[in-house]
Structures are given as structure tokens and as C-alpha cells.
Amino acid sequence: MKKINTFFYCIGQGIKSIFRNKLFSLASIATIAACLFLFGLFYSIVMNFQHIVKTAEEGVSVTVFFNEGTSEERMREIESIINERDEVRETNFVSADEAWESFRGIYLEGYEDGFTENPIPNSANIEIYLSDVSLQSSLVTYLESIPDVRTVRRSEVTATTLTGVNVLIGYVSIGIIGILLAVSIFLISNTVTIGISVRKEEISIMKYVGATDFFVRSPFVIEGMLIGLVGALIPLGIIKFLYEYLIAYIAERFTAISGLLNFLSTQEIFKDLVPVSLGIGVGIGFLGSITTVRKHLRV
């Protein structure tokens, strides 16, 4: 019972302490919020960029055409062999008739009556969508080595560009997120440290009266964690509001490009952003306060 009383007393003191030291609490919350807002903002941009590039990659395909006289069974057999390869995400078999139907619909609308037979009997093909566009050239080499394959069509420039952009985004985002994280951790722990250091007299008084390290430390740790929690929740709220507003705005105002820009949903962004932001805020609040108080406990 005594321990429970002490536990609730420490929690109560931690909460009261936030209000007693309003200026420090506000400064800490503002620092944490500003750092995590920048982090969240950049994270959302990078994730969407990667998503857009990935969506573009998924549209890149390689088309395989066959030698004259290759049976449909053989073509289906080749398709199933191709389908088992790691770099292949999806295949789509297009028979000669389907190819002609598609061509006619697109290019000969209104003039197709002049054709009684399929004029492109060797147009049966397999469309191959890749799981990773950077593996296109190795797949093409393999496809060209298959007997009965006449030609393989692909867009080398698109594949190379997308691969390059993806790698670049990967490096840049790792770099910037890393720097932002380091700056956030430094700034937040510094603010927490300064806030506690000015209260070292309070710590020494507690120690003189006979308080244990746990009793002295607990309110500070709870205070640090709560400040971290509030400091993390504020930017998350702002980012959620801004993100949803911006997506709706772009979809409404830029209808021409909205089909190209396939944004991630708020849930997809927040799935990782919430635990990371809360982890940084609460974690640094916890570690910053526990290490700083420890310095002043040797009284």
C-alpha cells in the first residue's frame, strides 16, 4: 500500500512539475514538436516519393514475341517457366487474336471491316511485369536465350532512370532523416538537460532530507516522458491535418496529374511515423531526464 502511495505521489509530482516549471516545459515541448514536425514532414515527402516511383516501376513491362509456328501450348509453357522467376511479379499472355482485337479497337476504329482475317498472326505475346525494375536486363538476357522466342521488347531508358531515381531517393532520404534524427536527439536531450540542471538545488534538498535516488528521479522521468509525449503528439496532429488537406487539395485542383501522383494514405504514412515519433519523443524524454538527474544525485 505504501509503495502504491509513493508510486502515485511520484506520478502526481511529475505532472505538477510540468506546470510548476511552465517555461521549461513549454520550451521543451516546442523543441521536441519542432524537431519531430520537420522529421515527420520529410518522412511523409520521402515515403510518397518512393511510393510514386514504385508505382511507376510497376507499370514497366517486358514483352516477349515468339517465332512463327510456335504453338499456344508451348507459349503457355514458356509463360509458366517465366512466372517462376524471382524478378517476375506478374505475366499476362496475349493471344494473336486478342492482340489484333486490341490493335483494331485502338487504331482502326470504323475501318476494321476491310479485314477478314487476323493480319498479325504472329503477334501472340507475353507481357511481363517485374518485381524490381533494376533486374530488367538480366531477365531480358534470359528471355532471349529461350528457344522459340523471336524478340524481346523493353524500355531500357525508363528502367534505368527509375532505378537511378529510386537509389538516389534511398540515399538522400537515409541521409536527411539521419541528420534530422541526430539534430532532434541532440536538441531535445539538451533542452531536457538544461531544464533539470537549473533544478539541481531541488534535487540536493531532496537528497539531504533522505530521499532515495528512485524517489528523486521518478517525478523527473515522468515529467520528461510526458513532455516527450506531448511534444510528439502535437506535430503528429499537425502533419495529419496538413497531409489530408494537401492530398485533397491536389486531387481537386490538379485533376490532370492526380492520376500520375498516387499518394500514400494517411494510415500508411502514420503506420510507421506514429511509433517512431512517439519513440523519439518519449524515449529521449526518458533517457534525457534519467541521465541528467543521475549527475546530480551524488549528494
Added chain:
Amino acid sequence: MARRKKQLPETTAIIELDNVTKVYQTGSPALNGVSISIERGEFVFIVGDSGSGKSTLIKLLLRELTATSGTVRVMGTDLARLRHRKIPKFRRNLGVVFQDFRLLKDRNVYENVAFAQRIVETPNYEIKKNVPSILATVGLAGKYKAKPKQLSGGEQQRVALARALVNNPTILLADEPTGNLDPKNSWEIMKLLEEINDMGTTVVVVTHNREIVNAMQKRVITMKKGVVVSDEEMGVYIDEED
């Protein structure tokens, strides 16, 4: 003052320093071969000019510092052997009063005193009884809601005294308790200390206040440059030039 005397095991001295030397990392020894013995229930003044080693002595008794050599025993405990995690429990037997009061500025009088009780996990219903009682004892019954900055120096020292006494300590250490007070308040604090001593608490007062030391006719230990130069029952304040 309705305070309960603590039952202690019968030992010869409650505070015992045996040939204690304290040398800081820089400079000459702050204490040099000091030997003092204080019996349970005594009232002792420790006097001396700045640099005489009085504050170092108090810090050794609080186990804020450890002696470079020699033995410091308080209530039978050799403080050199006291582990860090055992210090809080040890300090709960000591009441401490400082010249600068050292109150928690953001808490009111009641909370400052109650804090000492919360540390020893006193139940709330007891705290609610004990704190008003001890505040009445030191003459602050009506001021429990005031913050330290709303109080005079004398009142702040009374709060510090109430905090030191609320856990019924065996020893009360007062480091220049009248240093920031006018003569009237100084006398009132000293009278309170005397009453506390009459209840059985051992009181050790470090002071510069010649008038009080000479008037109170208690044991006086005089220190100079880290050495005990005089230790007399019903002593007087000895000047440096004496």
C-alpha cells in the same frame, strides 16, 4: 512540544570522530586529525572562522563527503562503510537546517514539511495530522498555504526546522541557522532548538553568532584551520586573536 523520544541502543557516543582528516583534491587539509565525541542528548556549538573546517565537518556527518583518513561514526555507523544506496535511510535519522533554508521554492509550507514524511512513506492520514502539529510547534500554524518567498527569513527557517523535525530525528544538525536572520528571529530559532534538545534530540549547531554562543552556556567546540583548538562545557566563543 509533544514529541516522542526515540529509543536508541545504549552507546557511549552518538557522534564520534576519531583522528579525522579531510583533504580536498586541491589545497591544504580542511580537517586535520580531528577527534570529537558527542553524547546522546547533548547540545553542542561548533564555532570558528571561515576556513576552519566547520562546513566540512557537517558534510562528513551528513555523509555528503567521506574522510580521507580516520573514522566518522554516527549512531554507531561507520560512515566510510555506508553504501550509496543506504545513505537515504541513514539521513532520515538526521534533521538538517541550513543558513539559506533550502526550501522547495515551488511548494507551499505544508508540502515542504510533508515532503520529508512522504520520503519515509508515511501514510497520508498521518501526514495530515503530523504536519499541522509540527507547524504549530514552530509557530507557523496559520501559514501552511504560503510559498517560501511569501515568508520572512525567520519564518522560512522555522519551516526548515519543521521539516527537519517532522520525522522525529535522533540528531539535528544546524549549519549557521541564524546566519540570515535578525537578532530577534535568531533568538527565537535558538530557543526552538533548545526546546528540541530538551525533548532528547541531540543538537549540533555550527555558528558564527558570538552573542548567542556566549549567552546559551552550552558545550562549545572551537575550530581553527581544520583543527579543534578548544572543547569546553559551558564554553564561550573564542576570537581568532584570543
